[in-house]
Amino acid sequence: MDLLNLDDQLTPEQRMVRDTAQGFVREHVLPGIGDWFEEGTFPASSLAPVLGSLGMLGMHLSGYGCAGLDAVSYGVACRELEAGDSGLRSFVSVQGSLAMFPIWRYGSEEQKAEWLPRMASGEAIGCFGLTEPDHGSDPAGMRTHAKQDVSGDWLLNGSKMWITNGSIADVAIVWAQTDSGVRGFVVPTSTPGFSAPEIHRKLSLRASVTSSLYFDDVRLPASAVLPGVTGLKGPLSCLSEARFGILWGVVGAGRACLEAAIDYAKTRVQFGKPIGGFQLTQEKLAWMAVSLGQAGLTALHLGRLKDAGELSPRQVSFGKLANVRAALDIARQARSILGANGVTLEYPVIRHMNNLESVLTYEGTQEIHTLVLGEALTGLPAYR
Ligand code: FAD
DSSP: OOTTOGGGGSOHHHHHHHHHHHHHIIIIITTTHHHHHHHTOOOHHHHHHHHHHTTOTTTTSEETTEEOOOHHHHHHHHHHHHHHOHHHHHHHHIIIIIIIHHHHHHOOHHHHHHHHHHHHHTSSOEEEEOOBTTBSSOGGGOOOEEEEOTTSOEEEEEEEEEEETGGGOSEEEEEEEETTEEEEEEEETTSTTEEOOBOOOOSSSTTSOEEEEEEEEEEEOGGGBOTTOOSTHHHHHHHHHHHHHHHHHHHHHHHHHHHHHHHHHHHOEETTEEGGGSHHHHHHHHHHHHHHHHHHHHHHHHHHHHHTTOOOHHHHHHHHHHHHHHHHHHHHHHHHHTGGGGGSTTSSHHHHHHHHHHHHHSSSOHHHHHHHHHHHHHSOOOOO
């Protein structure tokens, strides 16, 4: 699949991460993923400790039991996990980039010590609540709010929607309006007034738990607020971290689809020869491989920029927009090559294709990332 020999560019340590993640997916995920997708389940309690023991949770963070690896290693791990399923990569992204990262970056010493080691080991699971029923692409209008009473405690009220890991989380990072602007709160999910019913009937990311969060006078100590950030730049910086994992991860989903299409094209015989011998099929495969190589190259370049401390949010938008679109195109082409078999869970393609529809939408829709690039090119913001 790697026509550009991109993996030759990886260091021995990065290749080790790749092989570890691949081995995990082969042993722990591929045997069950078709069933989990069909049943709409994700076995977090058995997978999280293994992921933790392999250093995959918060792997790009340092200290507090985290692996402290470089950005390219984190990207390569996301790529291999998402070759298994986007739901698995989503779990790891949310845990490491959306729940652990804000504590690590903006949290107090007590918050870090309390949560990060348990989250790195997979003992505690986190979620990230930004999106609300009426505020998705435009989180500035969020209604969830927190107010301090005379004792200094915070009272949190409101709701969030489409929250990955919500019903299985031990801790939620909740973004809420306060008198001083948007603040992040570290909310143990056992706090009275917190509830997180699961959202059912999704036809995408079925092997991933998605939930609503409700806060009904959730009383939190003064120390529950993340002290290091005020304003939307807090959640947006977390999203930038997670989008970096996505722009790598989808390369894995695209690769899995291309692999399935090539295998199928070489063995499925019609009109007396393998369908891979028809020029129309080869054209599809060739463009899938070209798109995959371009996406892989983008991911590697952005990973190196991140490791050099030079990656900007607009470059992350470039990567998320380009690579998710490429992966979705590859998945759709693969599905056509598999004919009727392309619509069953006997093959991974339709599962990846459906998953990628969510990946196109979450962490900034393709339209919002297009507007980011449009603004970068013209200097004219076109969001409203
Ligand atoms: P809307 O914002 O209502 O957008 C609808 C359409 O309008 C889109 O096509 C959008 O691009 C377009 N649109 C909106 N504004 C503009 C504009 N200015 N110009 C042009 N077009 C525009 N959120 C979390 O906080 N935490 C999570 O863990 C999380 N997990 C998720 C898991 C799944 C499976 C899914 C599907 C979503 C998840 N989300 C999560 C929510 C996700 O981030 C939002 O769905 C996303 O931000 C889009 O918001 P929306 O769905 O409300 O769509």
